[in-house]
Amino acid sequence: MTISGQTKSDSDAGTDLPSEGPLVEALRAELAAVYASTSWRITAPLRAVRGKARPPQTQAVPEPSNPEVELIRRSGFFDEAFYPGAEDARAMGISPVEHYLTKGEAAGLAPSRLFDPVYYARRYDDVVKAGRGRLSHYLLSGKQEGRSARPKADDLDFPTDRLDPNRETVIVAVHEATRTGAAILAWNIIGQLQRRYNVIALLKRDGPITQALVSASCGAVILPEKFVLVDAELDALVRQFVKHYSPRYVVANSVETRYFVPSFERMGVPTVSLIHEFSSTVRPLGELSQLFVTGSQLVFSANIVAQSALDDYKSLHTRAFKVIPQGASALPPNDAAVGTTATGGPDNLGQIPSDDGSVWVVGIGTITMRKGVEFFIAAAASVQRMMPSRPVKFGWIGKCYWFDQPYLDYLNEQVKRSGVEASFRFLSEFEDLEPVYRRADICFLSSRLDPLPNITIDSALRGIPTVCFDEASGMAEILKSSKQTSGLVVPYLDAEAAARVIVELANHPAQWQAYSDAIRAVASGRFDMVQYVEAIDKLGLASVDANALVELDRAEIMRRDAFNPALYLGPAVSTMSADEGVRKYLHASRLVAPRGQPRTGLVVRRPLEGFHPLVYASDNPDYDEAAGEDPLAHYARTGFPEGRWKHGVIRPEGAATPVSSTLRVVVHAHFHYPELLGDFIDRIARNETPVDCVFTTTSEERAKQILEALSLSDLTRASVHVVPNKGRDIGPFLNALHKGLFANYDVIGHFHGKRSPHVDDAVGATWRDFLWGHLLGDKERMMDIILGAFASTPSLGLVFPEDPHLNDWDDNREIASAVAQQMGLSLPLPLPLPLPNHFDFPQGTMFWARPAALEPLARLGIALEDYPDEPVPIDGTLLHALERLIPFSATHAGFRYATTYVQELLR
Missing domain, CATH: 3.40.50.2000 (Glycogen Phosphorylase B;)
Known part of the structure; x- marks a missing residue:
């Protein structure tokens, strides 16, 4: 029988590492001192480009005295014969070690079989954030801290001796080899699939029926006890499975195998996840999120189990899933005697x-x-x-x-x-x-x-x-x-x-x-177990076929440059390539089909500025979703046609920034948190268009703080008003608009001191910086640029940031529909509902607008007492409905909207 998976040793992935002598210890101490020096930090930019300007030489140039070079050279972790950049180093006239430090490590080239720089960076992102060399960090401190130089998977055995070369391979992931329901079911599934495929068992934990699982399959890979279930380790593990088996698909049996699903999907191997557990038994809440948004096929054992997950996970409402009761399971033999609760052994x-x-x-x-x-x-x-x-x-x-x-x-x-x-x-x-x-x-x-x-x-x-x-x-x-x-x-x-x-x-x-x-x-x-496994197989093969169509769409999108990785990936753009980003988008988009249904934006992000793929899927009569084509790919193939799915984008690149404008401009800013005001005033001051400012706040003490801040600024045309703490920022704004306080202005900017108490402070700060940066500016004079667009385009009524998130009504549709009816809202669209499922809106409720574009909302005359009391829920209120109705108000008033896009501002 073939059982594998135990590493050679518990230390450092089982690798026999080189021993260190006194010289290496001395170099380590010297290099640690260098890293701590001020000169090292100051010269970081120069080191980054070191060697690039040197002309090719035929003879090696003597290396400068560099403790980092010497540390790596003498560490035993650099193998010149193995290093892929050695030839390039000789052409550049530098040593392979120096080439590794200046170019190779950043390019992901391994210095030897003992160290994987790509893995190390993904596994320990604090090293990258600190700007430290990966191998240098490992040699200086990582090894002593117990960090791994290579993935654990590199030291596992992946048995191939029993594979039939005429058969394809399927992986069955099993969380433990115990005589419990899920594991017994896995043994039965393996036995059925083995009739058609080579089956390899991926065992998260060993147990009494391990030998039975091996006997039923072509072999098993058992993870070592200390295998850490993090992306870097899991991705490396899956790469080995792909390398050795090229699997058609994976059966992930029970939610306890959920950890493997995202990695297999990232590698293009579809998964069929069998969910036998109630969501309430898997805590903390959110543990199943990645399973539900990445798994190609989700199969629940009963409706009651599916409903349990639906109650806990909104994202699951966007997914098609199956409810298939499993067949009757035969019992596998034990590997050894099992402890019981009574005297006598099993089968007494x-x-x-x-x-x-x-x-x-x-x-x-x-x-x-x-x-x-x-x-x-x-x-x-x-x-x-x-x-x-x-x-x-x-x-x-x-x-x-x-x-x-x-x-x-x-x-x-x-x-x-x-x-x-x-x-x-x-x-x-x-x-x-x-x-x-x-x-x-x-x-x-x-x-x-x-x-x-x-x-x-x-x-x-x-x-x-x-x-x-x-x-x-x-x-x-x-x-x-x-x-x-x-x-x-x-x-x-x-x-x-x-x-x-x-x-x-x-x-x-x-x-x-x-x-x-x-x-x-x-x-x-x-x-019926035979029918049950046949249904699983059909789902797996259907996902294989869908992946083939995805590959055609990926090639088309890349060929037509129809994907913006920075917008789609956000901060992850620093660790993922554009190609990986396209694959991720297409995978998510495929899973939520039919895309026109509500809430699919919980899974799909915006792949291209000025384009909404979910609106395209629901509105374009020439798009046939049943054909399996992605809306972005169809949009690119058909020449980027016009429609509700497409809108104008205002960019800082090449835009005119007028020093002055004939527009009369007012900024309304609501600050319940006056401590955030300094940055806001500074951003306005970076622009040159004159504006009036109207500040609202919720107490006399806060008003005093705002006045003190204004006294230290150049904003002389400003007023401060105390309002009840009702309606957050939008209540005071619409109330003032209704009373005609902004009637003498051409354009209004609406802002607030965004802080989201229900999430981490860093999340709220990132969102605030994103919104203010897009609408006022950071490095760019975005306020001037936006107001210039208003001055030159009379039909432009509303401008807000291009958000990568594609939220829709969420829990606000019922309230929004009632308000839309009061507005007399009409849409020039052949829709069965008064409000479409998908649309763009200013997420975070900050924007620039013409007063006339907001008149349909202002006419409602919503009183402050109509708004919910604090603390306001995070969704499902009048506030959230009004936020989403802003672009409908502009359209109803005869205006169009545009978004701003500043590439370096990520969310």
Whole structure:
């Protein structure tokens, strides 16, 4: 059998590293001093271009005395024969080590097999942020700190000796090789897929059925115990899988294998994720986000399981997913004896009560709180009190892990105090449950939450009536769907109700037989392992085909230069190439089809300034989404056609920045946080267009702080007004607009001291800098540029930043629809709804506008008391609806909008 995955050593990926002598230690100390010096920091820009201007020479130039060069040369981590840049170094007339330092490391060239600079930078981004050389950092401090020089995956074995060269390969990821439901299901899936493919098992953890998984497959890769589940390690692991197996697709069995999904998808290998767990059992909330927004195919075992995820994750509402109950699972053999909760080993048939005419009720599963064993015992006590005509015995079959021993102690005490010692027994785990099923009369699923346990499938297929709690399992959901079996489902955690059903079945053999026949019929029509795996295979292959279309779109987008990596990737643009960005966009876009549905912008970002792909997909009659083509690719192929999906973009590059303007301009700024005012005033002062300023704030003390700040500035044409703390920034603004306070102005700028208390301070500061930078300026005089566009374009009514996020109504559609009706909003669009699903709007509610463009909103006359009280929810309020209606107001008033795009301002 082929089992691999353990590293050679626990230290440094198992690599035998070179030993260090006194000279290396001395060089390390010298280089540490150099790094700490002021001159080293000052000359950083010169070192970055070192060697680029040197003419090619035929003879090597002696290296200057450089402790960094010497440290690497003598470290044993540089192999000139291995280094890919050695020839280029000789052509440049420098040594290979110096070439590595000046060019090779930044280009991702490895100095030897002992060190991977790309991995090191991704694994430890603090090194990159500090501006330190990667290998130098490792030699100076990284090694001593226990950092890895190479990915752990580089030292794993990837077995290929049992692969059939005439078959394609599929990977099945298994979170642990225990005798639990998900792992047993994985063993069955592997066995079915192995009939058609080479199957390789990716095991997150070893366990009792490891050998069974290996025997059923072409081999297994088992991650070492200390494998860290971070992107750098996972991407390196997946690269090895792609290198050795070129897999068609991956089956990620259970959410505990979610860590592998994003990496496989990044490498172009689609995944089929089988989700058996309730979302509420996976915490903290957000742990499943990446799975839901990257996995090609999502398969839930029951509707109740899917609904649990939908309740917790808005992004899942954008995805198509399947609900497919798994088939009946055969049990794999154990690798070794398994600890049990009772004396005797597994399959001790003496534990099973003799067929003495009594009714035997069984519960099966690992003894843990989720299984609700206390309700099983409570039902036994209730049945005993009801005194049925036939004696009823209860048995729980399963082991208990050491960490749940206190729970088992509590259960034993419950058995004793309930007085059911004579009719209740804990049994050990059984490797073969057939003798249990032959003797069992009733199965009671007492779990609090249990998606679709294998034992209930097995029981149902054998005609064993299965009593279960409503809203607790997929089996309850299935039984409720049939009138003939719905009586087996009792209210949630109502052990007394379960006992009454058990007594009815014990007292009335004809009723028991009717339920037996009905549950067998229901099960035989639903639970088929062959069909289940065939459905998984079809989903995997469909994603393979979809990826092939994505590749055609990627080539077209790149050829036509129709993708902006800085806009799409945001801060990640420093670590991802444009090609990687296009692939990421196309993958996300594909997953949310049909793209015209609400909330798809939660997954898809804007790939190109001036273009909204989701509007294009929903509005362009020439675009056929069913053909599998991406809207951006179609937009590029068809010559970038005009439509609601396209808008003007104002850029600082090459734009005229008038020193003065004939426009009368006013800036309205609401500052609940006056401490942010200094930066705001400074940004206005960088521009030259004269403006009046109207400040609003929420207390006399804050007004005093604003006046003090203004007294130190050049903004002499400014006023400050105290308003109630209602309506945030938009309330005071629309109130002033309604009262005609801005009637004498041509253009209004609306701003506020953006701070988002519900998120990290850094997030709020980044967003504020993004908005102010786009609308006022940072290095550029954006206010002047924008006002110049207003002066030259009478039809321009609204300008706001080009945001990469494609949010839509979110939780605000109902409120927005009511307000839109009050506005008398009409859209020149053949839409079935008064408001389209996708649109652009000023996220963050900062913009420049003509007063006439906002008149439809101003006419509403919304009073401050109409706004919600503080603290305001993060979504679903009048404030959020008005923010989204601003561009509709401008369009309704006969104006068009444009966005600003400043490339270096990322979000």
